[in-house]
Amino acid sequence: MIGPMTLIVALTVAVMFIIGAVLVRKARREGSAARQTIACQQCGTANADHAKFCAQCGAPMSV
Ligand SMILES: [Zn+2]
DSSP: OOOOHHHHHHHHHHHHHHHHHHHHHHHHHHHHHOOOOOETTOOEEEEETTBBOOOTOOBBOOO
């Protein structure tokens, strides 16, 4: 027998689960957006924007 309290608890758990999933997705999206890359002027390889040298050819990255 499923009482009203069981339904409320199940609904609360479901809502919290959905909110958690949305927050995780949002955090992941912001994290990937913040991770920007800059292209090497020598070979065009995408490097992290804080890289001092190209990971592919070793050319110094101009900032
Ligand atoms: Zn390069």
